Amino acid sequence: MKISLTQKYNVPGPRYTSYPTVPYWNETGFTTEKWIESFQKAFTESNSQSGISLYIHLPFCESMCTFCGCNKRITKNHSVEETYIKALIKEWSLYCRLLPEKPIIKEIHLGGGTPTFFSKNNLEHLINGIFSFANKAENYEFSFEGHPNNTTYEQLKKLYDLGFRRVSFGVQDYADKVQKAIHRIQPFHNVAKVTFWAKEIGYTSIGHDIIFGLPFQTVDDVIDTIEKTNSLKPDRLAFYSYAHVPWIKGNGQRGFDEENLPKDVEKRKLYEIGKQLLSKNGYDEIGMDHFALESDSLHKAAQSKKLHRNFMGYSASKTQLMIGLGVSSISDSWYSFAQNTKDLEDYYQLLEWDKLPVVKGHILDDEDLIIRKHILNLTCEFETSWSNEELYFEELPSVLSDLKEIENDQLIVIEGDKIKITEAGKPFVRNICMAFDLHLKRKSPETNLFSMTV
Template sequence: MQISLTQKYNVPGPRYTSYPTVPYWNEADFTTEKWAASFQKSFSESNFQDGISLYIHLPFCESMCTFCGCNKRITKNHSVEETYIKALLKEWSLYCRLLPEKPSIKEIHLGGGTPTFFSTNNLEHLINGIFSYANKAADYEFSFEGHPNNTTYEQLKKLYDLGFRRVSFGVQDYAEKVQKAIHRIQPFHNVAKVTFWAKEIGYTSIGHDIIFGLPYQTIEDVIDTIEKTNSLKPDRLAFYSYAHVPWIKGNGQRGFNEENLPKDAEKRKLYEIGKQLLAQNSYHEIGMDHFALTSDSLYKAAHNTKLHRNFMGYSASKTQLMIGLGVSSISDSWYSFAQNTKNLEDYYQLLEWDKLPVVKGHILNEEDLIIRKHILNLTCELETSWNNTLNFKEINSVLKNLAEIENDGLIIIEKDSLKITEAGRPFVRNICMAFDLHLKRKSPETNLFSMTV
């Protein structure tokens, strides 16, 4: 029996928000001192031209969502807010002490966890505290993730007044049986309310996150969710595959059985139906798993080949230096990565000792930088080339590994370039894997990654 392309290529693989991917970081050669030197170098190269980005991780949630793979701390005790913000500002001050002058901030993204777990006053205190050490870049873009069940009008208005113009709301799916399975009961009314509030206040980019491949999810559920979404007309959408990684996230992703998840062709059909509906409603596919209206900055960036991808996901603008603040956050200087401790108590302790809470990282070598650029090209522009600056000695081996993917019509290879076809869009991660020299040299012996399709 002939297998489908989905069955053929649906293998475990990285999501490529970085290269090298975290499991292949060379931690033995990494020190906090090397990281400090790296971000200082990047700052000196980019601050005036591009500014820097901040990713701020706010880990607290009032309840556990079983689909979530983020680092979080479940609590209903809101007294934790002030202690955590004090720690964030201490960490930021430690970074600023290492810089020769005030940084100019181009991007801020508040992620989580649940950023809207924090009160309006505490969010204001956080952002004002950040800018007591920094300036705003001329073309800044600030964004945050909002939970439709607890985002208030006051939070939206205050963050807007502080410069935020983009907000994304986690929808996942509107079917009650799916919401019960993932422990995320969230009526359409709540999503509509916060979406209309954001539009009324003046947010210029409102996003919704939708997931396919969730437990008990059917084609009818996806159709209903996208029809409801279209009625609200968000500016952009993330429509991505559920990453089932219980071996990493423990009991948080064991709230249902494996057999309750749609698989292979059934799962892919959920995406194809959803994608077709989105196209009919004027949404354009951007990179991997993202869609946007032509008026949105994400579409414009993709159209002008200025799309960027990092640990925050896709971005309409690029900064060379991204500093991650908060427990588990990852920083990126382009030349190196650094990750904070995932343990909240350790995070507080290191800051009390006036130490950056970085516990691991990777210094990129020349080969890493070349491959990183190829993978960025593939995920952002769906093409790459290996001219003089991006040539590397294993290119012929990579092309050999891509022969079958080319035969299946997923890519077109020319003399010194590669382009992903429309049929190849669902398999971008597989194509990137052929360029991943770390993965090629050492295949994982245990479960590390979610499935690619």
């Protein structure tokens, strides 16, 4: 029996928010001292030109969503806010002590967890604390993630007054049975309310996050969710494939049975239907999993080939240095990655000792940097080339040989020194990147590491 392309290519694979991916970091060759040297080099190269980015992880949530694989701490005790904000500002001050001049911040993204778990006053305290050591770039872009159930008008207004113009709201799906399965009860009117508030206040880019492949989810559910979403007309959408990774400790993804999840062709159909509806409603596909209206900055960045991808997802602008603050955050100097401890108590203790809470990382070698550029090209532009000899690497002929079958399936076109992903190939970007992933090819994982690619 002939199998479909979805069945053929639906294998475990990375999401490529970095290269090398975290499981393949060479931790033995990494030290905090090397990281400091690396981010200082990147800061010198980028601060005066484009500025730097901050990712700030706010881990607290009032309840567990069973689709989520993020680092979080479940609590209804809001007294934890002030202690955590104080720690974030302390961590930022430790970084600033190591810099030769005042940093210029181009991007801030508040992720989580649930950033809107924090009161407007504590969010203001955080941002003011950051800028007691830094200046804003002229064309800065500040964004945050909001939970529709607990985002207040006052929070939105306060963050707007602090310079935030982009907000993304987690929607996932509107079907009652799906929301119950993922423990995310969230009525449509809550999402509508915060979306209208954000528009009224003046946010210029409002995003909604939707997931396909959730337990009990049907085609009718996806259609209903996207129709409701279109009625609110957010500027951009993330339309993610549900990443089922129940082996990750504490992610809460064992709240439903495997048989309740749409599989292979059934799951791919949810994506195809969703994509058709989004296209019909004026949303163009921008990179992996993302769609945007022509008026949105992400769409404009994609058209001008300035789209960038990092641990924060897709960005309309690129900075060489991104510093991650908070428990589990990952920093990126382009030359290296560094990750903070995932344990909240260890995070506090290290800061108490005046130490950066970095516990692991990876120093990229020349080969890593070349492959990283190719994977960024594929995920941001749906094409890559080695016409510039600096992007040629020794194992390229082997990579092209591995891509032959993908080319035969008409998912890519290889012409001379260029690869272009076809429209049919866009759902399989992760598979195409895997052909370039030399770390993955040299050492296949012996245990579960990645979610399925489709």
